[in-house]
Amino acid sequence: MKYFPLVWANLTRHKRRTVLTTLSVALALFLFASLRSVVTTLRAGAEVGSESRMIVQSAKAIVFFLPMSYRERLLAVPGVQAVTWADWFGGVYQDPKNFFASFAADAESYLDMYRSDFTLPADQRAAFIKERTACIVGQHLLEKYGWRLGQDVTLKGTIFQGDWTFTIRGVYHATNPAFSEDVLMFHYEVVYERYPRWVQPGWYVLELKDPSLAQQVAAAIDSEFKNSSDPTKTGTERAFNAGFVTMWGNVSFLMDSIGMAVVFAILLVAANSMMLSARERTNEVGVLKTVGFGDRLLFGLVMAEAGTIALGGAVLGLGAAKALYRPTGFSAMGFLPGFDVTAGTLALGLGIAVVLALASGLVPAVNAARLSAVQALRHVE
Amino acid sequence: MSLVTIRGLTKIFQRDSQSITVFDGLSLEFAEGSFTALMGPSGSGKSTLLNLVAGLDRPTSGTVIVGGAEVSAMGPGALAEWRSRHVGFVFQSYNLLPVLTAYQNVELPLLLTRLSKAERHEHVTTALGVVALTDRAEHFPRQLSGGQEQRAAIARAIVSDPTIILLDEPTGQLDAKSAAEVLELLQRLNREFHKTILMVTHDPHAAQAAGRTLHLDKGVLTA
Numbered sequence: 001m002k003y004f005p006l007v008w009a010n011l012t013r014h015k016r017r018t019v020l021t022t023l024s025v026a027l028a029l030f031l032f033a034s035l036r037s038v039v040t041t042l043r044a045g046a047e048v049g050s051e052s053r054m055i056v057q058s059a060k061a062i063v064f065f066l067p068m069s070y071r072e073r074l075l076a077v078p079g080v081q082a083v084t085w086a087d088w089f090g091g092v093y094q095d096p097k098n099f100f101a102s103f104a105a106d107a108e109s110y111l112d113m114y115r116s117d118f119t120l121p122a123d124q125r126a127a128f129i130k131e132r133t134a135c136i137v138g139q140h141l142l143e144k145y146g147w148r149l150g151q152d153v154t155l156k157g158t159i160f161q162g163d164w165t166f167t168i169r170g171v172y173h174a175t176n177p178a179f180s181e182d183v184l185m186f187h188y189e190v191v192y193e194r195y196p197r198w199v200q201p202g203w204y205v206l207e208l209k210d211p212s213l214a215q216q217v218a219a220a221i222d223s224e225f226k227n228s229s230d231p232t233k234t235g236t237e238r239a240f241n242a243g244f245v246t247m248w249g250n251v252s253f254l255m256d257s258i259g260m261a262v263v264f265a266i267l268l269v270a271a272n273s274m275m276l277s278a279r280e281r282t283n284e285v286g287v288l289k290t291v292g293f294g295d296r297l298l299f300g301l302v303m304a305e306a307g308t309i310a311l312g313g314a315v316l317g318l319g320a321a322k323a324l325y326r327p328t329g330f331s332a333m334g335f336l337p338g339f340d341v342t343a344g345t346l347a348l349g350l351g352i353a354v355v356l357a358l359a360s361g362l363v364p365a366v367n368a369a370r371l372s373a374v375q376a377l378r379h380v381e
Numbered sequence: 382m383s384l385v386t387i388r389g390l391t392k393i394f395q396r397d398s399q400s401i402t403v404f405d406g407l408s409l410e411f412a413e414g415s416f417t418a419l420m421g422p423s424g425s426g427k428s429t430l431l432n433l434v435a436g437l438d439r440p441t442s443g444t445v446i447v448g449g450a451e452v453s454a455m456g457p458g459a460l461a462e463w464r465s466r467h468v469g470f471v472f473q474s475y476n477l478l479p480v481l482t483a484y485q486n487v488e489l490p491l492l493l494t495r496l497s498k499a500e501r502h503e504h505v506t507t508a509l510g511v512v513a514l515t516d517r518a519e520h521f522p523r524q525l526s527g528g529q530e531q532r533a534a535i536a537r538a539i540v541s542d543p544t545i546i547l548l549d550e551p552t553g554q555l556d557a558k559s560a561a562e563v564l565e566l567l568q569r570l571n572r573e574f575h576k577t578i579l580m581v582t583h584d585p586h587a588a589q590a591a592g593r594t595l596h597l598d599k600g601v602l603t604a
Contacts, residue, residue: 002492002498003492005481005485006481006485006489006492009478009480009481009485010480012480013479013480283476284476284478286476287472287476287478288489289437289461290435290437290464290468290470291464291465291470291489291490291493291537292461292462292463292464292465292466292468292490292493293461293465293493294457294458294461294462295457295458295461296458297493372437372438373432373437374432374437374438377437377472377476
C-alpha cells in the first residue's frame with residue numbers, strides 16, 4: 001500500500017493517455033458483456049421454456065399456417081390437456097423503428113395456457129376477453145410508449161397489410177423473467193375476419209397432462225399428420241426455444257468471436273500504451289534501482305499499473321453493462337426478454353481483465369526488472 | 382580506518398567485438414569519514430569506479446569491499462537491498478522523479494524499509510531540513526531551481542543514513558552560486574555528520590571542497 005502513491009503518480013503522469021486506455025478497456029469489456037449476454041439470454045430463454053407445454057408447427061417451416069381443424073384433432077390426442085394457438089402479427093407502431101413483438105392469439109385459451117408466466121388483473125382479463133378489438137400489453141411496453149389503459153393503439157401491419165386499431169384493456173406483469181413484457185397480444189379473430197381465406201393458426205401450443213408423455217404425444221401428432229398436406233413438427237416448448245437458439249448458433253459463435261476480437265484489439269492498445277509508458281521511464285527505472293528498488297519490486301510496480309488500468313476498465317465497462325440493461329428493462333424490442341448480464345459473464349469479464357493486465361504489463365515489467373541500473377541510467381529518450 | 386577497499390580491480394567492457402579495458406588491477410582505499418574528489422578526463426573511468434563502489438556494475442575481476450561487505454560478490458537481490466541501506470547516490474542531472482513532490486522523492490529510499498509512515502515523515506522532514514528545503518517539500522521538481530533540485534537529490538541520498546554518499550558530477554549543471562551551496566552542504570555533511578563522501582567531478586573548484594583529491598587517467602591513479 002505504501003507504494004500506491006508511486007503507482008498512482010505514474011498512472012497520472014499522462015492523464016489523457018491513462019484515461020483513454022482505461023476507457024478503451026471499459027468499452028471493450030462493455031461490448032464483450034453485451035454480446036455475451038445476447039448468447040446467455042438466448043440460452044436462458046431455452047432453459048426456462050416449459051417441459052409440460054408443446055409447440056406444434058408446420059413441418060415445412062414456421063412461416064406456414066396449420067389448419068384450424070387441427071385444434072380438435074390435437075385435443076383428442078391422448079395426453080393433451082389443453083390447446084391454444086397464435087399467429088405472429090409483426091406490426092409497427094407509428095414508425096417502422098417502433099417494432100415490437102405482437103401476436104394474434106386465441107385469447108382465453110392463450111391466457112390460461114400461460115397463467116403461470118404472468119399476472120393480469122381479473123377485471124382487465126375479463127374486459128380483454130369481452131371486447132374483440134381489445135389488446136393486452138406488457139408493463140414495460142406500456143411505459144416505453146407512454147400508453148395508458150383504455151387508450152387506442154394503431155399498428156401498421158407488415159405481414160397483414162393495413163392499419164389495425166386496438167384498445168388497451170389489460171397490462172400484464174411477467175412473473176417469469178424469460179417472458180417478455182414487450183409484447184402486444186390481441187384476438188386472433190380480428191385478423192381472421194379480415195383475411196378469412198388466408199389466415200389460420202401459425203402454431204399451436206399444447207398443455208400436457210404429464211410432461212413425461214411429451215415424446216409419445218409428439219410422435220402421435222406428427223404421425224397423424226404425416227401424410228396430410230400440412231405435416232407437423234412437434235416438440236416441447238423448451239426444445240422449440242432451444243431450436244431458436246440453434247438457429248442462432250452461428251450468431252452466438254459470431255458474437256463470441258466479435259467479443260474476443262474486440263478484447264484482443266484492446267489488449268494490443270493497452271500493451272502498446274504500457275510499453276510506451278515504460279519506455280519513457282527507463283531512466284527512472286535506473287534511478288529507482290540505484291536507490292535500492294529490487295527487480296521483483298519494479299516488476300510488481302509495473303504490473304500494478306497495468307492491473308489498475310485493466311481492472312479500472314473492467315469495473316467501468318462491466319459495471320455499466322450490469323447497470324444499464326436490467327434496470328432499464330432492455331429486451332431488444334421483446335426478442336430477448338430477461339436480458340441481463342449474468343454473474344458468469346461478469347466473472348468471465350474480470351478474468352479477461354486479469355489476462356489483459358498480465359499480457360499488457362508483462363513485457364514492460366520484465367524489461368524493467370531485467371534492465372541493469374547502468375543501462376537504464378544511460379538511456380536517453 | 383578504511384571504509385572502501387578496492388583490490389586488483391579489472392573492468393573490461395565489451396562493445397561488439399571490441400574489448401575496452403577501463404581498469405586493469407586498480408587498488409585503492411577510502412577512509413571512513415573522508416571526503417574524496419575523483420578527477421580526470423572523460424573516459425578515465427571515474428563514473429565506472431563510482432558505479433562499481435555502488436554495486437551498480439560488476440567488476441570483471443578483483444574485489445570491492447564497502448563497510449566490510451564484499452559488494453563485488455553479491456547477487457542482484459542482495460545488492461539492491463544493500464544499496465538501499467548503505468549507499469546514497471547523487472547524479473549530475475539530479476534525477477528526481479518528475480511525478481513526485483520533493484517530499485515523495487526524498488521518501489523513496491525509506492519505502493524499502495520497515496519504518497512506519499510517521500517514522501518516514503520524521504526522517505524526510507529531517508533530511509529536507511538539513512538541505513534547507515523544508516518549505517519546498519510539496520513542490521514538484523519542475524517547480525524547483527537546479528540548485529534546489531540537487532539539494533533535494535542530496536536529501537534523498539542521506540535520508541536513510543547511508544554508509545557512503547556517492548556523487549557523480551553534482552555541480553555539473555549548476556550555476557556558481559548553487560554549486561557553492563551544494564559544496565558547502567557536502568562539507569557540512571562530512572564535517573558535522575561524519576559522512577564518507579566520494580565525489581566525481583571535472584570542476585577543480587568542486588574538488589577543493591574535498592579533503593582529498595585523486596586523479597584518474599585511463600583507469601590509472603596519477604596523483
